[in-house]
Amino acid sequence: MGRPGHSGAMDVLSRPLADRTLFALAEGYAWLPNRMRESRDHVVRTRLLGRPAVAVRGPGAVRFFYDEGHVRRHDALPEPVVGTLFGHGAVHTLDGAWHRARKELFLPLLDTDHVTGLVDEVTAAWDEAVRDWRERSRTAPVVLFDEASVVLTRGVCRWAGIPLAAGEAEPLARDLVAMVDGFATAGPRHWRARRARGRQEERFARLVREVRSGEVEAAGDRVLGRVSRHRDGSGGVLEPGTAAVELLNVIRPTVAVSWFLAFTAHALELRPESRKRLRTGDAAYATAFAHEVRRFYPFAPFLGGRAVTDLTWRGEPIPAGGLVVLDVYGQNHDEELWGDPYTFRPERFIERPAGRDELIPQGGGDPWAGHRCPGENLTVGLLEALAIRLASLGYSVPAQDLTIPLRRVPTRPRSGFAVTEVRGPAGRPTAG
Numbered sequence: 565m566g567r568p569g570h571s572g573a574m575d576v577l578s579r580p581l582a583d584r585t586l587f588a589l590a591e592g593y594a595w596l597p598n599r600m601r602e603s604r605d606h607v608v609r610t611r612l613l614g615r616p617a618v619a620v621r622g623p624g625a626v627r628f629f630y631d632e633g634h635v636r637r638h639d640a641l642p643e644p645v646v647g648t649l650f651g652h653g654a655v656h657t658l659d660g661a662w663h664r665a666r667k668e669l670f671l672p673l674l675d676t677d678h679v680t681g682l683v684d685e686v687t688a689a690w691d692e693a694v695r696d697w698r699e700r701s702r703t704a705p706v707v708l709f710d711e712a713s714v715v716l717t718r719g720v721c722r723w724a725g726i727p728l729a730a731g732e733a734e735p736l737a738r739d740l741v742a743m744v745d746g747f748a749t750a751g752p753r754h755w756r757a758r759r760a761r762g763r764q765e766e767r768f769a770r771l772v773r774e775v776r777s778g779e780v781e782a783a784g785d786r787v788l789g790r791v792s793r794h795r796d797g798s799g800g801v802l803e804p805g806t807a808a809v810e811l812l813n814v815i816r817p818t819v820a821v822s823w824f825l826a827f828t829a830h831a832l833e834l835r836p837e838s839r840k841r842l843r844t845g846d847a848a849y850a851t852a853f854a855h856e857v858r859r860f861y862p863f864a865p866f867l868g869g870r871a872v873t874d875l876t877w878r879g880e881p882i883p884a885g886g887l888v889v890l891d892v893y894g895q896n897h898d899e900e901l902w903g904d905p906y907t908f909r910p911e912r913f914i915e916r917p918a919g920r921d922e923l924i925p926q927g928g929g930d931p932w933a934g935h936r937c938p939g940e941n942l943t944v945g946l947l948e949a950l951a952i953r954l955a956s957l958g959y960s961v962p963a964q965d966l967t968i969p970l971r972r973v974p975t976r977p978r979s980g981f982a983v984t985e986v987r988g989p990a991g992r993p994t995a996g
């Protein structure tokens with residue numbers, strides 16, 4: 565990975581009103597930052613999904629984008645994204661009172677006791693897995709991305725109260741990964757994602773019915789119990805299919821932390837000195853490292869909503885119904901905000917904590933009031949714990965393709981990060 569360069573398609577891109585959807589898909593993470601570089605004042609006028617669109621960036625733009633009076637989500641997301649990544653009827657697609665009622669389901673996830681509970685389950689699953697990797701990696705490489713997805717699936721299901729029979733974790737992990745992997749492509753990955761979602765929505769809807777009929781026990785303080793009994797804006801319980809969508813909206817993104825785990829392994833190779841600091845168990849450094857992984861490595865390229873009314877941003881008119889696009893990847897690599905954005909440097913977050921609307925890999929604004937990710941604390945907690953564990957593990961890195969293609973969304977090290985000869989502690993280290 566490196567700094568996205570200007571593309572060969574520039575002459576076409578300079579015509580403002582031709583639809584850019586295909587360019588966005590083909591150019592991946594570099595598409596919007598490249599356009600921003602050619603723009604004045606971090607505003608790009610373009611056309612996406614057949615609609616006029618204005619792309620914005622910066623903390624002020626985040627506040628503009630997250631103002632409910634400016635931007636709504638209903639009808640904003642393209643069906644191929646909803647049908648794979650989020651699910652139909654998901655919280656991501658709601659506005660106003662309906663959004664607030666549904667969001668209540670997710671807000672407790674921001675609390676420290678939930679973060680600790682999930683981190684405990686996932687690290688227990690990690691420690692069990694390490695024992696197995698030590699054996700297997702003597703004869704064949706172990707791919708960290710794949711392994712992390714199974715560890716996270718086991719941990720999140722135990723924490724959420726979702727029963728998993730022996731042998732079920734691996735196929736569920738594969739389906740959850742497929743749903744994320746296939747949302748931004750039109751090829752076979754996309755159809756794999758749709759099939760995976762169909763299978764798992766059916767399974768989780770059945771589980772919700774079993775909880776409601778008393779066949780399956782689900783404590784009220786666990787995610788399974790809460791989602792099954794949650795009352796919506798209308799006062800009724802969720803349709804089983806919608807409850808399944810929202811259960812998946814907890815376990816799917818938790819398993820998506822596998823992408824960040826593969827990036828963590830990449831960062832430890834890139835900056836061996838960070839491995840040493842993580843091994844000491846330095847909590848402040850682990851937090852800074854988690855933030856830098858989320859800032860530096862590409863995940864969500866941009867976010868979009870529709871203008872509620874005729875708007876103007878920095879002199880650029882946005883007609884009611886037009887798309888407003890927030891340049892997430894570009895903002896996380898903006899020189900004005902970060903100085904040296906293409907250097908992986910966790911210390912930046914120790915020198916200066918990032919403002920709420922500066923670091924936005926999981927959205928901006930206030931998670932209680934708007935659409936910002938309610939899983940941000942969970943993600944940071946998981947990354948802190950797993951980065952310390954990975955840094956204290958001994959392993960060899962065989963020759964492999966570790967490039968991170970910026971044209972692929974979502975991207976990751978091509979090999980998934982394979983390791984051999986795993987050795988060292990399974991538990992949390994105490995010192996150097």
Ligand code: HEM
Nearest residue numbers: 655656814817818820821864926927935936937939942943
């Ligand atoms: C790999 C780590 C994660 C990334 C990169 C990520 C990223 C995001 C992004 C970009 C959004 C959209 C914000 C917006 O629309 O304004 C979002 C929303 C959301 N995320 Fe995450 N997320 C992650 C982990 C999690 C976790 C661990 C959970 C739950 C356990 C979670 C649950 C959600 C939910 C429910 C929403 C919708 C919120 C709403 O529309 O109000 N995410 N996430």
